[in-house]
């Protein structure tokens with residue numbers, strides 16, 4: 511039984527947690543084939559509970575408040591947000607902190623469910639800079655965090671978390687309140703009618719079905735801020751972490767920026783490559799992303815477990831949006847503000863020609879990415895109790911036939 515009967519869903523999505531709540535990823539090859547922008551139908555979904563129902567007839571009346579350490583706390587409707595603030599449209603990749611957790615669970619069971627490598631998707635988001643709304647509400651001295659809360663009522667209260675106020679005010683961090691993805695109103699699973707989108711950080715900070723923003727002196731005390739989205743030290747077991755709350759309240763272990771990561775879409779894991787008539791090469795392909803607005807600057811592939819590497823070609827489609835913003839403005843009815851030029855908030859695609867003669871009958875193809883600060887994916891896994899931020903070299907095993 512699901513309370514989400516009002517929500518249309520695509521049968522291609524792979525369910526990771528049974529019927530309810532809805533947590534799905536698309537098949538990796540479909541995700542890759544869709545290209546730079548993921549359609550709302552195939553966009554991964556991470557819901558902690560039931561999807562709030564919103565009536566289309568009154569969607570513009572949706573209200574959210576901004577309160578706490580402010581001179582002018584206020585309540586805004588979606589209509590006011592659209593009418594009174596400058597609109598922006600920007601491409602942003604969202605990634606669940608649990609992306610690739612399945613590999614961690616194979617080593618040792620973590621407390622989370624098994625995402626493959628498709629807990630990541632990209633859309634063109636339309637909305638308003640969060641900084642514009644906060645500036646109008648005039649923060650008081652001492653305000654350091656922006657707490658965000660959704661309308662989904664869960665066993666431990668409403669879903670909520672926080673980010674630092676200075677990130678919210680920084681144009682290079684590009685945090686927005688979005689009501690459209692890829693030019694159409696948000697779908698119910700993705701926060702209809704209004705959500706936060708925090709670029710470069712784990713998806714868990716991008717609160718859906720936004721109802722409340724609160725400026726505070728301390729990070730959020732919401733249950734989901736404390737007991738979710740953390741990388742605890744590796745020796746903490748599921749039992750220990752359950753018994754000792756101190757591990758959870760230590761803000762040092764909270765995850766914000768994404769880690770550098772990559773995955774291979776072609777070939778698929780355990781694919782049999784039929785290479786009888788092949789020309790001597792096979793073109794491997796996949797995605798990569800960096801965290802905190804940092805660009806991936808190289809992707810390397812190895813066929814001999816890291817003894818030698820081949821450099822892949824990288825394509826950043828984001829640059830297309832920088833170059834022809836007028837055309838995109840017409841297409842998506844909003845200003846494409848690439849004023850956030852210094853930072854990069856989307857994934858890139860990589861491709862590389864591999865020599866078939868270099869592959870054994872059964873071969874590992876491993877890939878790693880590096881970002882502009884030279885953060886490189888590690889060889890070894892860092893296991894932790896929530897199984898998050900998994901980013902060692904991504905491995906697919908193939909068998910060569912013919």
Ligand code: MTE
Pocket residue numbers: 553554555556557558559604605606607659660661662669699700701712713714715716717718719
């Ligand atoms: N916001 C609310 N209100 N409730 C949620 O369950 N899940 C978070 C975040 N925002 C969540 C939420 C998590 S963990 C992720 S990864 C992203 O939403 C997923 O966004 P998506 O479902 O649009 O892909």
